[in-house]
Structure formats: structure tokens, C-alpha cells
Amino acid sequence: MGSKSQEKKGGHSGRVVIELKDVWKSYVMGEATVHALKGISFAVHQGEFVSIVGKSGSGKTTAVNQIGCLDTPSQGEIILDGHKVSTLTESELAQIRGKKIGYIFQKFNLVKTLSSLENVELPMVFQGVPVDERKERAQKLLEEFDMGEKLINKPSELSGGQQQRVAIARALANEPDIILADEPTGNLDSKTGIVVMNYLSMLHSQGKTIILVTHDDKLSQCAERLITLVDGKIIKDEHNPHPLTLSK
Secondary structure: OOOHHHHHHHOOOOOEEEEEEEEEEEEEEOOEEEEEEEEEEEEEEOOOEEEEEOOOOOOHHHHHHHHOOOOOOOEEEEEEOOEEHHHOOHHHHHHHHHHHEEEEOOOOOOOOOOOHHHHHHHHHHHOOOOHHHHHHHHHHHHHHOOOHHHOOOOHHHOOHHHHHHHHHHHHOOOOOOEEEEEOOOOOOOHHHHHHHHHHHHHHHHOOOEEEEEEOOHHHHOOOOEEEEEEOOEEEEEEEOOOOOOOOO
8 A cells, every 4th residue: 555656755665554545524603614634635654744734724624533533534534553444443443543543642631630551551441452561661651751750640740741741641552553642842941842743753863754834934844744735635745854853
């Protein structure tokens, strides 16, 4: 799957982990039909760092929901790890999505009543990971992100940067193929945002597939491949020969 030009462009000839084929998303608003996505197609290979960039209203949020299999297209096909999403039951999709994709959101989306440890454990609960194993894995992940001393703290007791680190650890809990980061620095100051971006770059260097969605041109330059959305269409899909390394 995926064209040879795509493989060559990104330098990746590995397997395709997710592919969108002629995906449209349309909404009926009164008598009008609004097309948020207009036939977008691209494939992401294992180990790529892809940035999807576009201004407000370009279709980025709608694209995130399609890539993350959180919404269904009006037309077209999404293939996740070789499975046509349209052929899966809701239960099957929830299982494969929970295992294959780790999500990092702008607003962190941590459960306010749970501790850092419990928040990281949560995705593993849904995948049926035994209690002892998930506690051990959650603690190890939090320690990797310098949150070992905040295991019992709830989100309200953490800074924005600390909450995002917990969210990154949670995204990694089920050892997913894909990390989908939707404006991950949007609620952080610039210094903390750089720390988070460097974590994403580190994960990429360890072989993770990173899909970063951002309106920030500078952050998008950290990726090795840039997809630009304008008015629901892909207007550019290009290799970035010199990914940016951010410094504090």
C-alpha cells in the first residue's frame, strides 16, 4: 500500500500504519452542505514523523478525527493497520484503535478525579491488561517523563507541562504504533512547549510513528514530512530534508 513516490519521499519503505483514501467529511447545515474535507488521500508509514499543518478552518480538526478513527467519513475509506475501518464493529474498532493509536490532546483530557498513575493506567484497563502489569508499566512511563514524584497527584495539582507529560505517558500506555498529537503545545508556554516537542522527537527517534497536527509553522518544521491543508484539501505533501530541533 502507498505509492512508491510516497515511500521514497519520506525515506520509508516500511508498512503503512494508516491510510486515508479519498476521504470526504460533509455536514448538512440547514439547506446548505458544508464540506470540511474534500477527498484527502495519504498514507503514513511505520516510523514516520508527519506534521499536518493548516490555519483555523482548514479542516485540521476534522482530519484529526478521521485519522484517529474517532469519526466516520461521509465518503472514502480509512485503513488502520490493514483493517478497513468501515468493516469493523464499534467494539472491534474501539479495541484496535485503543491498541494502535495513542492520543495527545491540546487540553490534556486527563480524568480530574484520577491520580497521574490512574490516568496512565486507564487505557490499559480497557485493553484488559492485568492490574499488577498496568501499575508497573504506568509507573515506569511516568518515571521516564520525570513524573515519578507525582504518581498520586491529581491533574489540578499539576502544572500544564506536568499534565501534558502525564498525557504523553498515557498515550504510550498500550505501546501503540501511532502517536496522534493534536496541538499538543497549544495550552503551554513556549518553554514548556519546546520540552513537549522534544519528547515527541525522542519518541520518533525510538521508532514511534508521530502524526503532529498544528497551526504553528515552526513546530511543523520538527517533522520530516509536511502535509498542508487549505479549505479541506491537501495542497502540499512534501519531504522536509532538515527537521528542526528546538532549543529552550
